[in-house]
Amino acid sequence: MVSGLLASAAQAANPERWQLNMTRGVTETARDVHDIHMVMLWICVVIGIVVFGVMFVAMFRFRKSRGAVAQTWSHSTKLEVAWTVIPILILIGAAWPATALLLRMADTSESEMTIKITGYQWKWRYEYVDYFGQATPVNFMSTLKHDSNRVRQLGSGIDPTSVKDGEYASYLLDVDRPLVLPAGVKVRFVVTADDVIHAWWVPSLGWKQDAIPGIINSAWTKVDEPGVYRGQCAELCGKDHGFMPIVVKVVPKAEFEQWLGEQSSPAAPATAQTIVPSSAPQG
Numbered sequence: 001m002v003s004g005l006l007a008s009a010a011q012a013a014n015p016e017r018w019q020l021n022m023t024r025g026v027t028e029t030a031r032d033v034h035d036i037h038m039v040m041l042w043i044c045v046v047i048g049i050v051v052f053g054v055m056f057v058a059m060f061r062f063r064k065s066r067g068a069v070a071q072t073w074s075h076s077t078k079l080e081v082a083w084t085v086i087p088i089l090i091l092i093g094a095a096w097p098a099t100a101l102l103l104r105m106a107d108t109s110e111s112e113m114t115i116k117i118t119g120y121q122w123k124w125r126y127e128y129v130d131y132f133g134q135a136t137p138v139n140f141m142s143t144l145k146h147d148s149n150r151v152r153q154l155g156s157g158i159d160p161t162s163v164k165d166g167e168y169a170s171y172l173l174d175v176d177r178p179l180v181l182p183a184g185v186k187v188r189f190v191v192t193a194d195d196v197i198h199a200w201w202v203p204s205l206g207w208k209q210d211a212i213p214g215i216i217n218s219a220w221t222k223v224d225e226p227g228v229y230r231g232q233c234a235e236l237c238g239k240d241h242g243f244m245p246i247v248v249k250v251v252p253k254a255e256f257e258q259w260l261g262e263q264s265s266p267a268a269p270a271t272a273q274t275i276v277p278s279s280a281p282q283g
């Protein structure tokens with residue numbers, strides 16, 4: 001039942017083939033970004049209609065073949081003031097809510113959980129730093145899932161469309177270990193890289209953050225509805241740049257706490273795909 005709900009949420013939230021517009025996303029940030037995007041889109045549409053409308057009327061109505069004669073005046077101060085002031089007002093009107101949104105996106109205060117994300121060629125490391133003030137020793141690598149990795153090899157002869165997660169075509173979009181998050185919890189991310197510049201990007205969350213060696217960037221998210229949300233590295237980082245997807249699995253808070261306890265348990269197998277000691281070699 002839960003897996004079915006997660007699959008349906010993934011279908012609704014993740015970008016689809018030939019999708020022309022932004023996804024509305026599953027966070028308040030993503031929805032605000034989408035709404036501002038739509039406002040700016042319609043402003044640009046109206047400006048385009050007005051500008052090109054005036055241009056085409058001038059081209060066809062006042063053409064030489066219809067006997068039009070060029071005016072001799074050089075300029076109009078009133079018109080120049082109007083087409084200077086109006087764009088300024090439009091820009092201010094658009095910049096005000098956009099700036100307010102950027103400030104909210106940068107505010108990681110009152111976070112209830114912290115996760116460190118480190119980019120590598122070509123995988124991600126997730127370190128669960130704390131959860132409601134309690135240290136959590138969960139630390140693992142997330143890489144391209146084996147079935148996609150096998151299909152992408154030259155000469156494999158396997159049809160990429162055969163790789164699916166349920167009904168979802170997941171070729172190059174699945175990982176061996178997803179990032180698991182609790183629903184309804186504000187999560188702070190600290191993002192960096194160990195080798196070259198990467199970028200951690202999940203469209204449904206509404207933001208993208210660069211992962212730069214030697215620099216710590218921060219961001220946050222809060223997803224209220226459980227689901228599976230996919231993303232990609234969005235910075236060209238080498239020959240396998242296209243093969244380091246991101247999968248975020250959001251589960252109910254009680255289920256997350258159970259999962260966290262299992263990962264933190266001494267009985268959990270300490271393999272490269274479970275808990276990795278923080279002193280392990282980077283890379």
